[in-house]
Amino acid sequence: MSGNLKLPVGIDDFRKIRECGFYYVDKTKLVEQLMQNWGEVNLFTRPRRFGKTLNMSMLRSFFEIGTDKSLFDGLYISRNKELCDMHMGKYPVISITLKGIEGMTFEEARNMLKIILKNEARRHYYLKNSDRLTDDDKQQYEQILLGTSENTADSLRLLSQLLFLHYDKKVVILIDEYDVPLDKAFQNGYYSEMTSLIRGILGQALKTNDYLQFAVLTGCLRISKESIFTGLNNFKVLSIADARFDEQFGFTDSEVRDILEEYGVSDKISEVKDWYDGYRFGKADVYCPWDVINYVDHLQADPNARPQAYWINSSGNGLVRRLINIADESTKDEIERLIAGETIEKAIRLELTYDEIDNSIDNIWSVLFTTGYLTNAGEIELPGGGGYGYRLVIPNKEVRQVFVSQIQEWFRQTVTYDDGSVQDLCEAFMAGDADKIQSNLNMILIKTISVLDTKARDDQKENFYHGLLLGLLRSKPDWRIKSNRESGDGFSDISIEPTIPEKGIVVEVKYSNTISGLDDACGKAMKQIRDRRYDEALREDGREDIIAYGIAFCRKRCKVVCEKM
Template sequence: MAITLKLPVGIEDFREIRRKGFYYIDKTRLIEQLLDSWGKVNLFTRPRRFGKTLNMSMLRYFFEIETDKTLFDGLHISQRSDLCDEYMGKFPVVSLTLKGVYGTTFEEAKLSLAELIVAEARRFKFLLESDKLDADDKEMYRELISLNKEQSPASSVKLRFSLKNLSELLYKHYEQKTIVLVDEYDVPLDKAFQDGYYRKMVSLIRGLLGETLKTNDFLQFAVLTGCLRVSKESIFTGLNNFKIFSITDARFDEQFGFTEDEVEKMLKDYQLEDHLAEMKEWYDGYHFGDADIYCPWDVINRIDDLCNKPEEKPKCYWINSSGNALVKRFVFIANRTTQDEIERLIAGEPIEKSVRLDLTHDEIDKSIDNIWSVLFTTGYLTQVGMTEQGAYKLIIPNKEVREVYKLQIQDWFDQKIADNAEQMTSFWKDIEEGNTEAIEQYLNRTLNNTISVFDTKAPETEKENSYHTFLAGLLTGNTDWVVKSNVEAGEGFADIIIKPQNPDDGIIFELKYSKEASGLDKACERAIKQIRERRYSEYLKNDGRHNMTLYGIAFYKKRCKVVVEKLKEA
């Protein structure tokens, strides 16, 4: 019998999920591993939408003083009574997520950070009444909750010391050191890089985290999460006992994202076991440490869709949850060698690359190899092993991510075509005149100069569809033509039919894919024969058009052959 628990689509608060009866995959082993391995400062880097924020919320509710301990009933951590007795509900916790810290200017972003810290500090308003704090301590707290009202030069200094000061006040009140949780620590840096104030933001974040994590006698321990492992030299200078758990680390490898066993159980719980293969094809493929991992955002959204509409086709949930500027930037700066590597990736082949796991944002564009590293750490590529020389074997993880490469490549291609308006006009004229040599030359040159997504390991019919999309994109740019794709005509469906401005003329295209270069001529002959036998010209004849130009075009990888035949209907 299927369960009826609600699915936590977009819910990242652990208490809300547990109290309101949402489905929850137990990740409390993270607490056990964190306490058993023990690090003063712990950084977890994972791609977006892999459960970082929910896990940080879970940590807060486990450690925070006066927590509701029943939230953890029946979960893995409850079996460790020793850890629960010593740590559960025993610490003041300062918890921040920096994903909302941004602005078009540094001043706006700085104010955004101040607002965030003020909101967290206000959770502890009881400090104003604490008999363990003296007048100076309470004045320090008043300054903390007024950080967002001050824009003087001194405000940057106060902001830098804010979390350290808050942990000190909490220590004095509770006589217990503070746990600090900072989620998405690198988002302000990424936003700053995009808007041109990166150096200032690096200085601010370095100062804030340095004071909080390095010279803080009131810190029990800290956990940070992010997508990128920003170089220690730029942000975490001088930190000792600093542990980094990246996507290549076997420790904690199953605590962010869903394992196959967890996905299989979830599908079974909702009586959707038949969708496991589809789920694997679209949303699996990530390799963290020694674990194969599914994207949890995708899995939850997919199951939610299936529960509401069983016939719903798979969607690109992860890709559509935020922009893909990174892949776009990568595709736009690709050289010919890189274009070839992208094609191999889309075809399902691995490429071998040395990867840097720590970068500053301003280093990313300095070398195309750095872009490979960022695509790897942010989830657009994953690894399936290493070479003897220490390079990673990188692949596109699944069908969903492959789609984003194709979409960005198509955007890039469209832009490139738009930039060559004069050549396009000549190409359209050649089509109207039946100049096969010029048409062939243009298509071959265009195919050769762009990143191909056509010759993949897809079935032959899908390859034809890709070339169809390619050619239709070139033809629809002519505003003087009516261009129809897959139109019902005669005794079948014609690939492309064009009604030119001249009311007597009509153009018909039939496309074929050849398995080898030597078969291009015969494929063109088959295309022309199909147009005639299935009487596609009836569509144009019914519109009063009698001067027909028939094109048979065959494609093989980045080559094509064009055959034309003129037909005059009575």
């Protein structure tokens, strides 16, 4: 490794990064922009894993009274001496993150919020003995500290008041991942109660707070102002569509090239760009920081390491699943176009409430856009004077991978079709009825989403159909089904051991570029089964009545042939 600094994998504490010798991509220009583009309450909405928490930690380190000013030596902001003299280490700071607030019930979630507030109050334990606080002030502080305050919604405002009384300086409030409690509440059925609580906390701390210098909030979604920011007129929203601060979250191309050069892997720029670039914030093209750091770290141990889906694996894909669950035929076609690398044109709502998300498929597109599953490929003027929208596109190979994997999962859910076509399909496999298998598969393909017009290599398309067929066949829970089972002189695609002990099924899947090539592809599949003796493993298990199937796919069509072995 040519880089002398450690890579900060999973570390979002600015002080630790600077004190312990970790590589830091300098985002301190954010401080200058905040001071020059003044907003009393600033909300940044960005997808997960784009540096929001680290930036909030950096802001706390810069503004908080008693900070170690040497943490900023050599960084961009240190060159603005006038600003540093005026603001560095000048404010009491309240800094909390709400990303840990969850629970199956509202009471559980509220208790977790109380713990977070208690921990932040404990960080200011000097208030307990402050000679500038009255006994009543100290009693109120004690209630926050012990979690016994009856008015949780007023806790942040009250703590800021106590800090002001102690320091005679207004307070900076930093709230990271403000929308996570609402997301969890929506999933677990107590959304209205949590909305009321968060509205109360933010309203008290940000709207009617005489002790507030300024506040910064971060989140993934911009929740409707009417929902939780009612009456907040000092509110500046900085979404992914805003050109202001557009380079302060995510890595720019030059920053990524610097990292790769630092760690001796500049030759990997093409892979990094294909997999982790493609996001458009305002007027800036950015990479996902989480991905870049993890991949470079992986390359230090294995120079031949291939890119992986780090962001998707860390952030979950429930939103895509929600989209698939309500998809109609038009939406399915649009998903297919996206996977193929095309763009779709949509009006986007940057302000939503969680309970609106499932009301309209158009809201789902908005959610996928704001959370990073889709990105802006250009602004458009909507027809009929409907304002402006965006051309949306899947940003990179990593996100395209989750779309494909979730589509496969959606295919597997076709086993719940009321028309019984999947059960008929399984019965046809037992009976050696190639025509019926072909008819049922074609019907299922027409009803579902085809990804065969994607830009994937042909062998990857074959893998897709392999997964599709496995999902359908596994609707028979009493069948033993093995994928890529070693048998004879190779590995059969699918091997099935039904409950009837003497029966066995072997399936070989092929992909054809053209409909006219399906017959030839089936012939190749059957020849491969015979030549490589894929029936051997089944015979070793005592199964002598074996049916072999060659199945070829082309887009939404298939061809099936079979023979007894």
